[in-house]
Amino acid sequence: MNEDYEKLRSRIAERMWEVFPPMEEEIEHTDVIPKDVMVPALQEVGALGLLVPKEYGGAGLTVTQYLPILADLSRIHGGLRGFVHAHNSSTHVFSMLASEEQKARLLPLAARGEVSFGMGITEPDHGTGADIGTTATRDGEHYVLTGQKWLTTNSDWVRYFIVFCKTDPAAGAAGVSAILMERDAEGLRIDPLPPTLGTRGLQHGHVQMERVRVPIGNRLGREGEGLGLIEEGMELSRVFVAASSLGTAEEALQMSLARARSRETFGQPIGTRQAVQRYLAEMATDVLALRSMLENTAARIDAGHRVPAEASACKLFGLEAVCRVTDRALLVFGGIGFTRKFPIERMLRDARANVVEEGPPAIQHLVIARTMLMGYYFEGSIFDTPYTRAVTATV
Missing domain, CATH: 1.20.140.10 (Butyryl-CoA Dehydrogenase, subunit A, domain 3)
Known part of the structure; x- marks a missing residue:
């Protein structure tokens, strides 16, 4: 932690306490966050590029630095916290997966809040992971995506969806890949889901893909890494x-x-x-x-x-x-x-x-x-010790 970080944290918290509470009653009744008010305020204080490396225009925060800011926002309103969390987390996932060319093109825009990503993981009819039902079939220089995702946070605002899908259905877990899909792609439909119990104003969409063609260059990482x-x-x-x-x-x-x-x-x-x-x-x-x-x-x-x-x-x-x-x-x-x-x-x-x-x-x-x-051990605590009773089990 340093002085610049403390100033950033204070600036974000103070601005959000000014902007958000006056809108709370409206948000709770309408289930809509006025983004024409919230987004410029978040951009003004640099809250949309917190995990983006500095070379791409972000704050380049460590996880230790980011968590208190996220907790600060959670004190104000669940919808605000969810919006900022979804944007920064999905941008970080994009940064983990993207090529240098993809990062140079999109991360500066994401850091300024001009572009956002939505996570296409959860499906209505399948489990997460190896059970994913969405497929991406190779057709020349394109993938053809068919399937559906839902509970995709910020679906009313994001520009790109990071879609996890089966590029090789026969390969099971080894056949899952990540593909970047633009929201205006032909064959893509985004429907709103019913209102939620809490985090009012935060939109979670139902993303439906019917033979959506996406360039091969939009794949994030290698096939099968998903x-x-x-x-x-x-x-x-x-x-x-x-x-x-x-x-x-x-x-x-x-x-x-x-x-x-x-x-x-x-x-x-x-x-x-x-x-x-x-x-x-x-x-x-x-x-x-x-x-x-x-x-x-x-x-x-x-x-x-x-x-x-x-x-x-x-x-x-x-x-x-x-x-x-x-x-x-x-x-x-x-x-x-x-x-x-x-x-x-x-x-x-x-x-x-x-x-x-x-x-x-x-x-x-x-x-x-x-x-x-599988043998994982919790490390990094002052209570770590090599002195323990060896317990073995026989079958």
Whole structure:
């Protein structure tokens, strides 16, 4: 962390606190974020190129630096956090996959918010990964894409979709590739999905492809690399979602502390009640634990390590923590917290998006357990020790 970074973080947070809260009521009722207001404000403070390397016009932040900014935005509104998260994460995935020519052409535009990418992974009729149903058939100098994706965030705004598809259906997991598809391609249709429980204003589209022709040069990486790239990209995105959980939980805790001091019954603040103190203590414990997990995992990512189990553990604990904390906040506020007089009701709904983003709990359980059974070891802690009892199992 340095002075320039602190100025950037402060500039983003201060501007978004100015711009977003006045629009919150409108967004919650219309389910539309006024992008003519939000996007210029984000461009003004450089919030759309946070993970883009400096040589392409971005801020070039490390993961350790990016997570607090994402948490700051999560304190304000789930729709704002989701918009910025989706843009920066998909741009980072593009940077991971793209050739030097592709990066030189598009990353500067993405850093300025003039171009954005949408992730085409989740499908309505198939699972993620080797079960993907979308196909890309080679036809001369083009791929012909057929299939559908949904829950594609920012689908009303993105210029390009990073579509993960089967270029060799017979090869199973080894046949998945990534292809860049423009939103105005012939044969592409984008339909809106029904309104969501939380993160109101954030659009998640249903992308349908009927023999969409895409130049071979739009492939990202080599054929067959797609599944491994999905897994690596998911690691980082799961950590980002956990940071979003942290921001919402921290704000809910701070609001609950203020309420516990100011709300009086029987002539005393409710914070003097043992039951309320227990809620606050449980909330603080979740916040501190999640913060420590994220700091450790971000440090490992910035050191160049893969973090398959840590990322899923952060995502899993983060979703559980933010749901517990917002539930406790509702208890501290009481019946009035169930109304829209305070943001607690909205934050409780926004928190539920973190449950399903980048895989539900069952997926995180699978990744953590499978990774450890394959011999993965959690490193980088002061508690690491070579001295442990050797336990062997015989069949």
